[in-house]
Amino acid sequence: MATNRFLCEICGKGFQRDQNLQLHRRGHNLPWKLKQRTSKEVRKRVYVCPEKTCVHHHPSRALGDLTGIKKHFCRKHGEKKWKCEKCSKRYAVQSDWKAHSKTCGTREYKCDCGTIFSRRDSFITHRAFCDALAEETARVNAASTMNLAVGNNISYHLMGTPLGPSMAQHFSSIFKPISGTTDETIDQTSRGLSLWMGSQGNNNNLQEIHQLGSVSSGAIFGTDPIVSITNNPSPPQADYQLNWVFGSKLPTSNAEALASTSLPLSDVKESVTQLVSVPSLYSSQQQSSHQAHSSANMSATALLQKAAQIGATSTDPSFLGSFGFKSNSNQVQEGNKYCGLVYGSNTIASGLGSDHHVVLENSVSSDHISTLNQLQMYPAKRRHLQSEDSNGGGQTRDFLGVGVQAISCHPSSINGWI
Amino acid sequence: MVPMFQEDGSSSVTSSSPLQFFSMMSPSLGSPYPWLRELKSEERGLYLIHLLLTCGNHVAAGSLEHANIALEQISQLASPDGDTMQRIAAYFTEALAHRILKAWPGLHKALNNTRIGLVSDEILVQKLFFDMFPFLKVAFVLTNQAIIEAMEGEKMVHIIDLNAAEPAQWIALLQDLSARPEGPPHLRITGIHQQKEVLDQMAHRLTEEAEKLDIPFQFNSIVSKLDHLDIEKLRVKTGEALAICSTFQLHTLLASDDELLRKRSPLALKNSNGMYLQRVLQMNQSTLGELIEKDLGNGYSPSTDSASSSPVSANASIKMDSFLNSLWGLSPKLMVVTEQDSNHNGSTLMERLLEALYSYAALFDCLESTVPRTSLERFKVEKMLFGEEIKNIISCEGGERKERHEKLEKWIQRLDLACFENVPLSYAGMLQARRLLQSYKCDGYKMKEENRCVLICWQDRPLFSVSAWRCRK
Numbered sequence: 022m023a024t025n026r027f028l029c030e031i032c033g034k035g036f037q038r039d040q041n042l043q044l045h046r047r048g049h050n051l052p053w054k055l056k057q058r059t060s061k062e063v064r065k066r067v068y069v070c071p072e073k074t075c076v077h078h079h080p081s082r083a084l085g086d087l088t089g090i091k092k093h094f095c096r097k098h099g100e101k102k103w104k105c106e107k108c109s110k111r112y113a114v115q116s117d118w119k120a121h122s123k124t125c126g127t128r129e130y131k132c133d134c135g136t137i138f139s140r141r142d143s144f145i146t147h148r149a150f151c152d153a154l155a156e157e158t159a160r161v162n163a164a165s166t167m168n169l170a171v172g173n174n175i176s177y178h179l180m181g182t183p184l185g186p187s188m189a190q191h192f193s194s195i196f197k198p199i200s201g202t203t204d205e206t207i208d209q210t211s212r213g214l215s216l217w218m219g220s221q222g223n224n225n226n227l228q229e230i231h232q233l234g235s236v237s238s239g240a241i242f243g244t245d246p247i248v249s250i251t252n253n254p255s256p257p258q259a260d261y262q263l264n265w266v267f268g269s270k271l272p273t274s275n276a277e278a279l280a281s282t283s284l285p286l287s288d289v290k291e292s293v294t295q296l297v298s299v300p301s302l303y304s305s306q307q308q309s310s311h312q313a314h315s316s317a318n319m320s321a322t323a324l325l326q327k328a329a330q331i332g333a334t335s336t337d338p339s340f341l342g343s344f345g346f347k348s349n350s351n352q353v354q355e356g357n358k359y360c361g362l363v364y365g366s367n368t369i370a371s372g373l374g375s376d377h378h379v380v381l382e383n384s385v386s387s388d389h390i391s392t393l394n395q396l397q398m399y400p401a402k403r404r405h406l407q408s409e410d411s412n413g414g415g416q417t418r419d420f421l422g423v424g425v426q427a428i429s430c431h432p433s434s435i436n437g438w439i
Numbered sequence: 440m441v442p443m444f445q446e447d448g449s450s451s452v453t454s455s456s457p458l459q460f461f462s463m464m465s466p467s468l469g470s471p472y473p474w475l476r477e478l479k480s481e482e483r484g485l486y487l488i489h490l491l492l493t494c495g496n497h498v499a500a501g502s503l504e505h506a507n508i509a510l511e512q513i514s515q516l517a518s519p520d521g522d523t524m525q526r527i528a529a530y531f532t533e534a535l536a537h538r539i540l541k542a543w544p545g546l547h548k549a550l551n552n553t554r555i556g557l558v559s560d561e562i563l564v565q566k567l568f569f570d571m572f573p574f575l576k577v578a579f580v581l582t583n584q585a586i587i588e589a590m591e592g593e594k595m596v597h598i599i600d601l602n603a604a605e606p607a608q609w610i611a612l613l614q615d616l617s618a619r620p621e622g623p624p625h626l627r628i629t630g631i632h633q634q635k636e637v638l639d640q641m642a643h644r645l646t647e648e649a650e651k652l653d654i655p656f657q658f659n660s661i662v663s664k665l666d667h668l669d670i671e672k673l674r675v676k677t678g679e680a681l682a683i684c685s686t687f688q689l690h691t692l693l694a695s696d697d698e699l700l701r702k703r704s705p706l707a708l709k710n711s712n713g714m715y716l717q718r719v720l721q722m723n724q725s726t727l728g729e730l731i732e733k734d735l736g737n738g739y740s741p742s743t744d745s746a747s748s749s750p751v752s753a754n755a756s757i758k759m760d761s762f763l764n765s766l767w768g769l770s771p772k773l774m775v776v777t778e779q780d781s782n783h784n785g786s787t788l789m790e791r792l793l794e795a796l797y798s799y800a801a802l803f804d805c806l807e808s809t810v811p812r813t814s815l816e817r818f819k820v821e822k823m824l825f826g827e828e829i830k831n832i833i834s835c836e837g838g839e840r841k842e843r844h845e846k847l848e849k850w851i852q853r854l855d856l857a858c859f860e861n862v863p864l865s866y867a868g869m870l871q872a873r874r875l876l877q878s879y880k881c882d883g884y885k886m887k888e889e890n891r892c893v894l895i896c897w898q899d900r901p902l903f904s905v906s907a908w909r910c911r912k
Contacts, residue, residue, distance in 0.1 A: 320807065321523040321800035322900065324484040331485075 048141070072098050092116075483516055484524035488796070490516075491531050495792040503539055510536055519822065523807045527799055530826040531792070534833035538788075541834065558634055564823040565604050567816050572805070573879050574895050577872045577886065578686060578777040578905050579608040581893060584868030585907045586682050587615055589773040595679040596624045599771075601665060601688040603630025604637055606644040608684075613645070617652040629659040629673055638662060666692055666758060670765045683766060683774040689850070690778060692759045693843040756853075763857035773909055774859065779844035780894055780904040783832045795832050798844075799825055801900035808883055847892055847904040860911035863891035 025035025027042040031049045036042040043053040066083035068090035075097060076082055077090075084090045092114050101111035103118035107125045112118035129137050130144035134151050138144035319327070494509035510532055517528035540547045569575045590596050596616075600609075609628055616623045628645065632638050638660035649656030661672055665688055675681055766774065781798035785791045802825060810817040831842040851861065869886070872893070876884045885896040892906035 319481050319484065320804040320898075321484070321527055322797070322804050322898065324481065324524055325488060325797060325800050328485050328488045 070094055070097075480522050480524075484522070487513060487516055487524050487528040491528060491535075491796070492789075492792070494532070494535055495789055498535055498538055499788045503542065506535070506539055510539075519818065520812065522812075523800070523803045526821055527796070527803050530799075530821065530829045531796070531833065533826065534830040537830055538834035558636065560823060562604075562634070562637060564819055567820050568824055569605055569607070571810060571816065571820060573876055573884055574903050575605065575686070577875055577893075577895055578903065579605075579611065580872045580875055581864055581868045581905045581907075582684055582686075582775040582777070583608065583612045583615060584865060584871060585773060585775050585862065586612060586684075587619075588865055588867075589682060589862075589909075590624065590680055592621065593680040593772075594624050595627075595676075597627045597629065597675060597679040597681050599629045599631070599673055599675075599681065599683045601631050601683065601685040603628075603632050603641050603660075606641045609641075609645050610648050613648050613652055613654055613656070617654055623652070623654040625655040627657045627659065627679070629661060631661045631663055631665065631668065633662065633664055635660070635662045666762075668762075670769070673769070675769050681769055681771040681773075683769075683771045685774070686777040687779065689759070689762075689776060690784075690843045690845060691841045692762050693756050693784060693845075694838055694841045759853065760857060763854065763859070767858055767910055770910055773862065773907060775905065775907045776850065776854070777903060777905045778847070778850055780847050780901045781844045782846050782849075784843040784845050788833070791832050795829060798900065798902065799829060801897040801902060805883060805897045809879075809881055847889065847894065847901075847906065850904065850906065851890060851892070854906075854908055858911045859908040861891055862907040862909050864888075864893055864905065864907055869893065 025037055027036040027039050028034070029036075029042060029045055029049070031046075031051065034045060036045065040055060043055050046053040066080075066085045068084045068087060069080055069082075070077040070084075070090060070093060072078060072094070077084060077093065084093060095113040096117070099113040101113045103112040103115055104110070105112075105118065105122050105125055107122070110121060110125075112121065129139060130141060131137050132144065132148055132151055136147060136151075138147065490509055490513045494506050494513065497503070497506035497509060513528055513532045516525065517532055518525045519529045520526070521529075537547070540550070586596075586598065598609075598612075613623075613626070616626065626649070630638050630641055632641075642658040642660060645658050646656060659674070661668070663669070663672070779798075782794050783791055783798070785794060803821065806817050806821065828842045831840055832844075835841075855861075869888070873886055876886055883897050885898065887894050887896060887901075889904075890906075892904055894901040895903040895905070
């Protein structure tokens with residue numbers, strides 16, 4: 022590449038010829054001066070354009086070099102065979118075409134209203150009078166005030182604990198921020214995190230989102246309404262965001278999401294609407310009993326651990342023995358009728374807590390006794406059902422002992438059937 | 440069964456559950472007295488565990504009569520809409536029953552012929568799993584962050600998703616990539632799945648999102664089973680940075696080995712993947728020797744149930760190794776593996792039964808703590824997702840048994856052997872993941888780091904592992 026010796030002092034752009042630099046300087050409103058070719062040396066001009074109608078046909082307007090006249094001829098009188106790929110311009114001379122395609126699209130001035138300019142001056146003129154500009158500034162102003170207002174709240178709701186700007190800064194160091202402002206960082210963070218945040222049962226939040234009519238760009242999994250306020254509400258995003266509330270618990274959001282996705286999830290839609298009708302009917306009723314259950318119910322994991330403790334989960338053949346037999350020895354000592362009747366080992370009974378025992382002792386009534394009798398009968402009935410030989414056991418036979426007896430044909434050898 | 444209890448006068452059925460139609464199936468032994476019901480629940484739970492193990496032992500020993508009796512007892516106590524232990528027992532007994540039934544293959548086939556496995560149901564249940572738990576989301580967060588970090592500065596990124604079912608992961612990645620300071624790369628995602636509809640849906644969503652974000656994007660669909668995957672179809676090009684994402688897929692490859700081992704002699708293994716298998720053979724002389732000595736022609740017979748011929752050592756898995764080898768051959772810049780973190784691949788039934796009891800107890804506990812009992816979605820996840828997995832683990836053997844979950848340390852060994860090097864998951868990713876877990880406002884969800892990988896736990900029980908790898912030179 023030839024050197025660009027002639028440099029513009031304003032923008033530093035380089036030119037191979039001084040003349041071009043001078044023309045460029047006009048754009049900066051700088052004084053320019055084109056050097057005139059000295060008429061001292063006379064160049065012989067012998068090439069004339071063959072086209073009779075052309076100005077350069079006349080010898081007085083002849084051109085100096087062969088290439089020049091060829092190019093002229095093609096440009097003026099030739100067919101434009103070379104077409105630019107990016108725009109629609111056509112050229113007759115290949116070198117023109119090449120030169121154009123180098124710069125085509127590289128420098129374009131685009132106004133916010135969508136109009137494109139290749140020249141800076143025309144672009145500037147347009148902008149001054151463009152209506153769109155006014156609208157844009159109005160929108161930007163509105164959004165920025167909202168951001169400021171809700172700014173602190175965003176971080177609060179997202180993080181769950183009140184955070185100062187320090188936390189936001191911390192996040193900005195981790196998440197690559199677009200700009201340095203705190204607001205934008207929070208935006209970025211909220212966008213990144215809210216993608217994934219979704220606690221269940223946020224029914225209220227979803228309703229709010231629907232009311233707002235637009236959902237944040239980040240709320241792919243999230244159902245936090247505060248997040249939806251923060252980002253600039255732009256219509257195209259709102260549409261697809263509702264798609265993303267797919268699978269959440271609210272029926273409306275599901276239906277909408279499913280309706281907007283065209284694809285083969287029509288069966289899913291039906292089953293989903295079925296899904297959500299049931300909980301709504303029963304959820305209120307179940308609440309109280311659910312609470313009662315959850316407070317006192319042991320988790321399955323805890324039960325397994327307990328069973329393991331009393332040897333039930335070991336694959337050692339003796340485990341059943343310990344589970345079943347322990348009870349026999351301890352029942353009588355328990356002194357607690359229902360435990361002895363129904364429940365197996367000592368550890369279980371004691372493990373259940375003394376409060377239950379207390380309850381029993383305090384409120385023994387005829388009802389309770391009849392229930393206990395019923396439970397008493399249960400093991401017996403089981404024995405009947407299995408119709409196996411059972412040793413005549415008294416009521417002190419433990420619940421689990423029945424199982425052992427029933428299954429095993431040889432009560433004496435527990436090991437046999439394992 | 441049911442009339443017997445009503446004779447006793449226990450009128451507990453109606454009071455325990457408003458869902459009348461369910462409760463008719465499962466008479467609970469509770470009485471109107473809450474304290475008795477509480478007691479009963481724990482006692483019943485313990486008894487259920489006892490019965491399950493008893494039954495399992497019988498099945499393993501082939502004493503089907505005794506197993507039948509145990510099943511009957513369990514069925515009277517278990518219930519898919521009862522408390523946690525009752526639900527777990529319901530699905531485990533079903534699995535055990537299926538296993539017993541396979542002793543009469545004709546009967547088993549006849550009963551299963553009219554079962555329709557609706558594709559839409561499968562899709563739905565995967566979606567439910569994604570929505571109801573944070574596990575997948577955490578895995579996605581960690582995966583995406585690892586991808587972003589590995590692809591810093593890359594202009595052409597190609598991601599291969601071994602089970603492209605959930606568009607949310609890649610939508611999030613697209614958003615993260617568009618926010619890169621150097622601008623988004625040219626992104627290509629190749630999704631593999633067995634159902635074309637799922638892939639079409641994914642293609643549609645992702646292309647839409649990429650257009651909005653103005654990211655040059657291309658989605659390629661490959662409808663294929665993983666063990667029949669043709670690596671050539673992936674069309675990995677030179678010059679692009681490759682990332683592979685495997686979510687709950689690798690363990691299914693362990694299943695094909697039984698068939699292979701049964702059909703071929705161990706010596707024939709040298710033919711394919713020469714050098715690599717040589718190494719495996721050297722390392723596992725003893726275990727393969729055992730295999731040779733075992734009667735490989737046993738097939739699956741219920742009477743000798745405990746001697747099912749699955750390989751003793753985790754390392755002797757030819758299909759898995761060759762698959763990992765071919766992945767390694769693609770020179771991925773990153774591979775992120777998410778797997779269940781439990782040992783459900785024991786060779787004996789009882790091993791698997793015990794381990795599965797613990798891990799599914801944790802999952803069912805999680806549901807109990809976060810979703811109401813009457814939720815139909817919960818029921819569907821328990822039945823169609825966990826129930827099916829349990830059925831596979833307990834009642835299937837050999838090539839059919841696909842749910843061969845293994846602990847993280849085994850995966851680490853395996854991937855290490857396949858010439859992959861562990862890449863620690865970044866702090867940023869972990870932080871995001873922790874934040875996500877916290878947003879669920881349930882302190883049962885826990886996350887811990889082990890061997891530079893992440894374990895997602897419920898209370899103390901690790902359930903899922905996420906690890907990142909790259910090719911070791």
